[in-house]
Amino acid sequence: MKKRIIRTLVTMGLAVSVIMPGAQGLAQEMQSVEMRSLGELTDAGDKLKKEEWDKIKIFRGWGHEVWKCGDYTGFLSNDKKAFWINGIKISADTVEVKIPSEINGIKVTKIGAYDFNADYCSIFERFPYEEDKMSAPAYRDGRNITKIVVPEGVKVIGQNTFAHMKNLKRVSLPQSVTTLEHNVFYKDNQLQKVNIAAENKTFKAKKNVIYSKNGKSLYLIYGKVKSITIDAKVRQIVNSESHKVTNNIGALARGIKVFIHKKNKVFGAENGFVYLKKTGELLYYANKSKDPVLPKSIKKITKKTYWCTSYINKFTLSKNVKYVNGNYLPVREGYLRKFYIPGKNKVKFVNCDAIDLQSKVTVYVNRHLKSYYKKVFRKCKNVKVRIG
Structure with a gap:
């Protein structure tokens, strides 16, 4: 008990000795940035070298404490045994990056951007380096990097992490990687090769696609194809983050044409449409046609449906369609006129009011079902039901 009290008093004393000088000048800064010395890390152990961790800045506002060490920023685990790199300071002419497996003896287990503008940020920060603007998109860069090597020990x-790197061509991933989170290689149009260690038990790469080791699951599509x-x-x-089945091919393909091997028993493809063979659910469509017609194999339009097209003026269901979620019809661009x-x-519609977002849409139906569809679309002011 006495040791704990002494330890607490020593820690408080060190904190005061750091904060007190010039306290008035720092009063406003203290709301967002707090300067602390190594002495406050009473549980850090000898692995943290004082000469390298001489000044540690903690950035508030992300829900985490962000530690800075030399050219690296990131998060330290509670037991101080693991480090998550979330920023690497680089010079503008950096071409190849080898990420370290340890920082001051602490193992690096995760790399990745973490901030409010994550959709636009890689982990690389270019000069000039301004610590108070670490999370700004303008200070995330990697424009000249062509090759990245991720070390053994990194799991996530x-x-x-490597988004918007326009010259990135090759990435090497180790045996230890088990999780690739959302948009890891987003907008890396020059990315040609992702080398995954043969010993990796989770992933393998083949022709711009990352599969599970047994080839039964598709995780990511990378590069411009x-x-x-x-x-x-x-x-x-x-x-690839949660390892949950989504069958959301659209979120991965983003406009590219998707073909299915003729021996595949789960997925089918026809005229640009990708669907589930068992349920007939439409998954994906990428085509320039302005008047697509659903193939007979498709029976449902659900929340799994992803349209990667625009300017559709005329859309025709197949005779076998039984269920339509209006939120997932190709209506968001506002060009649909004939349906x-x-x-x-009788097709079951839900969320049919989504069609009402168009300026004017005419729905053509079988003459025997006109009254039924008038009831379906009765709340849609911009929809007219006609026989056709």
């Missing part, structure tokens, strides 16, 4: 690569072909073995599209619902089956 965070969202947008016009089309991909999903292998025969693939059974599911998986979120055809063929056949004698």
Whole structure:
């Protein structure tokens, strides 16, 4: 008990000795940035070298404490045994980056940007380096980097870690990586090769696609490609962060043409449409056609549906469609004018008010079902139901 009291008093004394000088001048800064010395890290141990951790700045506002050491910033685990790199200071002419496996003897287990502007940020910060603007998109860069090597020991690569790196061509990932979060290689159009260690038990890469080791799950698509072909073995599209099945191919493909191997038993493709064979759910469409017609194989339009097209003026369901979620029809761009619902089956609509966002839409239906669809769209002021 006495030791604990002494330890607390020593810690408080060190804190006071750091904060007191010039306290009035720092009063305003203290709301967002607090200067602390190594002496306050009573549990840090000998692995933190005082000459390298002489000044530690803690940036408030992210829900975490961000530590700075030389050219690296990041988060320190509670037990001080693991470090998450969230920023690397680089010069403008940096071409190749080898991320360290340790910082001051502390193992690096995760790398990745973490801030309010993560959608626009990689982990690289260019000169001039301004510590009070670490999270600003303008201070995240990697424009000239062509190659990155991730060391053994890193388990997680965070969202947008290598995003918007226009000259990045090659990335090497170690055996230890088990998680690739959202948009890791977003907008890396020159990325040609992701080398994954053969010993890695989670991932493998093949032709701009990252699969599970057994080839049954598709995780990521990288680089600028016009089309991909999903292998025969693939059974599911998986979120590489949560490892949950989403089958959201659209979020990965982002406009490229997707073909399916003819022996694939789960996914089908026809005229630019990708769908689930078992349920008939439409997953993805990427085509320049302004008047697409759903193939007969498609039976549902659900929240899994992703349209990567625009300027659709005319849209026709197939006779086999039984369910439509209006929120996932190609109506968001505002160009849809004619919507055809063929056949004698009554299609179940939910969220049909989404169609009402258009200026004017005419829905053409079978003459026997006109009254039914008038009830379906009765609250839609901009929708007219006609026989056709």
